[in-house]
Amino acid sequence: MKNTLYGVLGSLLSVTAFADSGAQKDQYQLNLSKGVTDISGQVYDLHMLMFYICVAIALVVFGVMFYAMYFHRKSRGAKPAHFHESVKVEIAWTVVPFIILIFMAVPAAKTLIAMEDSSKADVTVLVTGSQWKWHYKYMDRDLSYYSLLATQPEQIQNKFAKGENYLLEVDRPLVIPTGKKVRFLITSDDVIHSWWVPDFAVKKDANPGFINEAWTRVDQPGIYRGQCAELCGKDHGFMPVVVIAKDPAEYEAWVSEQEAIQRKAKEEEQKLLAMNMSMEELMSVGERVYNTSCAACHMPNGEGLPGVFPALKGSDMALNDMPAHIDIVVNGKSGTAMQAFGKQLSLKELAAVITYERNAWGNNTGDTVQAKDVNAVMNGQ
């Protein structure tokens, strides 16, 4: 109750009282956050400058208007005056706004030019949006990965209590070093997305086939959260951005460790080629992979969304045509929302998920797909 009262008061008294309380992510954040970079600070100052100018203009205009509404009422005996133009006044209120505009435009232009600094960066990350996840590739290192929403579906469906970072948490955040210029090259695999971290004041559209760039230099270590900002289809609301800024030494250690893990995983994969996994193992791994990577479109029950995303349950491909099935999962299908999962999942996961799709929801083909089958399709054998 107290909170709601505060909320009402907050909305009524918003103007300045709470303007500076926006730093923490509280329930009643009313203002832009100052952010953690020099640029985001400049943007915040510019925002406040604009805000105060607008409030001042509004107070003057509404003040005059309310004065007239009170003192020039007919019920108070006001008699109408006869003036209906005044060249002087009209020129004045055309020229004065011009001057105010120049006053606004100059600092805005300065900040804008500072934002578009294309000098060399210390770290470059290629950010690729796709429906509905982000992919990060460190251009100077041997490291790349997908970053997916980590909130459990049960929380979204109101079956579990919602966690603190509901919808703003991912399985693998982007990690960047503090105090260094980090450059983001932003592009997309399918529709237009927009990569946004409010604390960096960075928002850039990810256009398919084109690259955009943005940069940041974060001073404080921390976890910074944002979201996709451009409508990109069904799960647009479910593709958050999480960036962790670490100090350079920790960052270096983290990258090296991740590189080693990814190298090792690739080696392990080669060993897998000689092995056969059991149906049980394939199905259990497959179900997990299906729910994170496929269920968003094809739905947990395999029935898809009629007219939008095809059903897998009872589909001809899943029941009969195994090579085509492997091919579409590995390579995707051009001109549709079906992505190429060959780049996103390991051989084992691919094998498992295809097996799962061929045996779940009454698709009881009894087929098992092994890593080597997937590898064969990938390499055209």
Place this chain on the structure above:
Amino acid sequence: MSTATEHAHDDHHHHMPTGIKRWIFTTNHKDIGTLYLWFAFIMFLVGGAMAMVIRAELFQPGLQIVEPNFFNQMTTVHGLIMVFGAVMPAFTGLANWLVPMMIGAPDMALPRMNNWSFWILPFAFIILLASLFMEGGGPAFGWTFYAPLSTTYSGDSTALFVFSVHIMGISSIMGAINVIVTIWNMRAPGMTWMKMPLFVWTWLITAFLLIAVMPVLAGAVTMVLTDKFFGTSFFDAAGGGDPVMFQHIFWFFGHPEVYIMILPAFGIISQIVPTFSRKKLFGYASMVYATTSIALLSFIVWAHHMFTTGMPVAAELFFMIATMLISVPTGVKVFNWVATMWRGSLTFEVPMLFALAFIVLFTIGGLSGLMLAITPVDFQYHDTYFVVAHFHYVLVSGAVFSIMAAVYYWLPKWTGKMFDVTLAKWHFWCSLISVNVLFFPMHFIGLAGMPRRIPDYALQFADFNKWISIGGFAFGLSQLIFLAVVIKACRKQGEPVSDQVWEGAEGLEWEIPSPAPYHTFETPPVVK
């Protein structure tokens, strides 16, 4: 302005069909105006019902009522219906009723085309609404239908969407041509350009905007159609196209479209404020010039909707400054209205209440628009609820409030009876309070970082969203009061009104009898 009053009488020498046939075959500007206004009202309620679905889903975090795919269809169709089904037809309806009466013409210049331009409209919206029931649902890519979401990645209902937008466009274009020809050729003797009421002026300029940009929209949807179904690649990088080009073409239409929805509102307010201030409009000539310059500037600011798409600094600066410039003529208008009220003799009848609310709330929306023009901060505001707050302030408490003000202002002239003032005041106060509870907190959640067009949100936005939804439901219900007032008025309940209706009202439409006879000004009046 004074006129010779020997105008035509309420004559019944024309054969007039009754019942449904009267409405289907009518070529009378008043009948067609009424049809447009009722159609707009129904669409307002339909689009409003969709907004209620959106607000119900957003009442609390988590997915409760609708699936994300359906949510996207609701935001898309809500936008399309409100823009093309509610606001634009309502203004066209007002133009039909009022332009001939204000300029002393017997009817619109092209009455048969007038009938057509109305009657194709219901089909456009039946097609659009029917698409919601297709397998896979209706359009779900936002009313801005950015490619490639609306091309490669959309459902088959896109074809219906395109067809429906084409029909809406043709309807608007025919309506606009009619308005221009009427104003150009059919003004009464003595009704010179600079004597025309401002509503007529603003509509003339709006009509030119319509014929300039609706064809561009038609081109854009045609390209979407051929990209999706006929293998062209205007917007597909693989075939040498560019998805960002779609946004340039769309907003080349889209920004003037914004002014199409607000210029007639300026006209309405410029009619109402002088009446209830009992004082001539301040700065008539500068109002005309301001409207013209807003219309011209609207063609060179489109890219301010797309700062985040990646643009060279020079282009960003150009579009920022051009956008900021628009605030100058817009400011002139607001200042003129305030100066009109200054040292007037003010009374606060219902139309004036809506007009005053318009001035304050539209100005708030205009000022947040000025903030949005500033490119570096726009990177933070873009595609958040701050933008949603901004355009709802200018379109709901701006355009829609002006339409309500207009209806209350001219309704007694149309029906000959005063509407139920108590009920109308209830409507005003309920709408005023709820519209602010609905849209004001959107500024806060937008600044705090909530993106647009999402069916579910992080927990820190929960409390404001609850308030917004409550405001939304209240605003929706308030409009039922409006419906009651209008129905009562149409049933001719209430006190009879004089020809002038309002004490300070001036202009040709106030010199004909109330209710306005079926045929007016068959002999043109002489304006001195």
Place this chain on the structure above:
Amino acid sequence: MSASERPQHGRLVVKLVAIVVGMFGFGFALVPLYDVFCDITGINGKTENTAAVYDGVTVDTSRTVTVEFITRTNSGMPWEFTVETRRVDVHPGEMAQVNFFARNPASRDIVGQAVPSVSPGQAALFLNKTECFCFNHQPLAAGAEAVMPMKFYVDPQLPEDIRFFTVQYTLYDVTASVADVAMNQG
């Protein structure tokens, strides 16, 4: 209004309809105009899709520009696509060659189309390619490989503040649309 004044409406209506038709055409004219606009302002980092001629260009040895290359394949495109060097340093005006490699690991023949994009966009105006695989479709038989050279120079007019820019190539599978065209022509 008497009937004799009708034709007056007709003339005005014809003019207005002409505006409408003209603006519909203008909507489509925006497509080529947009390209012109891009060429002037460098929006979106589009590069020329025809070969430039290297003739009488003076080399500006006073500065070096780093050009970074990124290779990507779009969804549904199974090719491996790499570049021999991630970055090259060149003097403006100097010719350089970079080799790209493509391999089609799939069991079907595929026609690829590379789409270039440059960031920052203004740099695209100064990137002159005398030879590029992106000018044409690239067919590769199943299992085949190809070395695809790209020869370019950076225009010495490049603004001083750009010392570094990125060129991205995205490979698309255009087999289906090429087949359509071939069928229509044949």
